[in-house]
Amino acid sequence: MRRLAILALLALLLSVPLWVGNFYVLHVLIVTGIFTIAAMSLNLLLGYTGQLSLGHAVFFGIGAYVSALVSLGFAVHLAPDWLVTLDPQPVWLAMLCAVAIAGLCGWAIGRVSFKVRGAYFVIVTISFAEVARLVALNWDELTQGPMALNNIPPLAVSLPGLDEFDFIGKVPNYYLVLVAAILAYVVIARLVHSRAGRAMIALKENEPLASSVGIEVTRYLVLAAVVSAAIAGAAGALYAHYIQIVDPNVFMFLYTVTMVIMVVAGGKGTLAGPIVGGLIFGLLPEVLRSFAIRPEVQWVAYGVLMILIVYLLPNGIVPAVASLWNRAGRADAPAAPTTGSSPGRIVP
């Protein structure tokens, strides 16, 4: 049943470009997909280790900038007479660099930030994002500052025996993002269900207890941060090569907030949560746009909705639906014969 549902969902997602002819809708879906990947990576930190990182846009932005810079090439003075140059590299290599460097930044920032918890942690992560934004804004030589990096080449893949294939246009990019999202989902699911994942959940539930039974707190938190940052970096790289322009605004707090809303609304600490939340909050602005006259009104609605979700569905949509499902199952149970294998209890 469960497997069937997943297959049906996959078939639905795969067939989208066949029945959605409107390029604008596809564009919205692609961007939504990219942010959903970022939200999935944030969920690893927020939902599984319980650390509210409000600087997640850092990794997204670093991924976007690294991938753009490596594929465009750059020449930068690290010291007055020390020029570092890089010739343009293939895009796939640039994307790998983005993932690696974002992961590295996750390691470094994680090592520093996990010294503190709670509100302090939140503020440190915000600070990192803000520093990154200001560096991107002011380091003109490398990042072009507010002029933004333009003309970023799209991903091109050349397989042996086939012509080079460029990911230009909506349909190829849709599949690219879809594949990346599935990959990210699998990586996160494997991690969460492994020994390391259980250690992370233990840390969220009760950190002193977990560390007293021998779980190395910092090690697992940093591991989560590295994986999370690498996936966010991949999302940033996809974004850079799809939109083909990167400016310092990718580090904006609003992007982090969008990811947090997606995770919390969908259900933090569930694998499906960020996907559900990502789809809702990725598409919602477009739906609101067709009703509301002004973008400000949309944002007000966004903020109010966020407050309402926290009040009404504190655990998020996915757990709420799951518990409804279970209750329906339990309501049926007494009617079923209680002898033998008790079919009423099949529902988990």
Place this chain on the structure above:
Amino acid sequence: MLGGIYALLGIGLTLIFGIMRVVNFTHGELYSFGAYMMFMFVMLLHLDFFLSLVLATALGVALGAVIEFVLLRRLRGADIDTTMLVMIGAWIAMQNVEQLIWSGVAKSITSPFPSAPLVLGGISVAWSRLFVFAVALLLIAGTYALVDRTRIGRAMRATFQDGDTARLMGVDIDTTYLATFALGSGLAAAAGALLGPVFVVTPGMGDLAALKAFAIVILGGLGSILGATIGGFLLAFIEELGAGYLSSGYRDAMGFALIILVLLMRPTGLISRKDRIG
């Protein structure tokens, strides 16, 4: 002068943070709210400058009380992340309401001070800045007196030390929280109302102010008014140094670099209290 404003912002935030355990993301909005009220009273209603200042601050106190009453009261005992999300939602909504009402165009407020600066032995100071500085100091002193000398201030200090015990001793927690949030919000609105006439007023002005206030709170240590005061002046000083020696583009980055450094060296802040969240 900026030091005084930063200190006002920091004190408001550190009170709310320390006593209520709420990371107040609407703090920056209260700041821009104060500035916009100032704009409305002075430029649209043509009220007296000083009266407007008082009115803007009073409205800030009132708005703070409303936020506390409507949003935070029902979240008593919720974990810090939950309240934080609610405050982020409120922040987004408030900022865009502001943008809707006042539009994104920057507004300027004329101040009644002479444009010729006061020259004191080689140093020239603008009158308006001197005024801002004096009022900021006055408000800081007033906050000290309120927290140290009055009944409600004692309740605040008791709640800060141990909320449950304070309640057992008969402190009305709801009133204390309400007063704390209103006071902190009033200080933020006052800061905005003071600084609005010096610079210009825009809907996004609160964002950077709020982030800097966080930096100050971290610098000074959670819940420490003295720490926030010193932190405010220190941040202003370091920003000037950074702007002078590095590049003015990095002026605003100073505060954040400072947060990261302080937390690396002394996670409890420069003036440490025993308390540390988490």
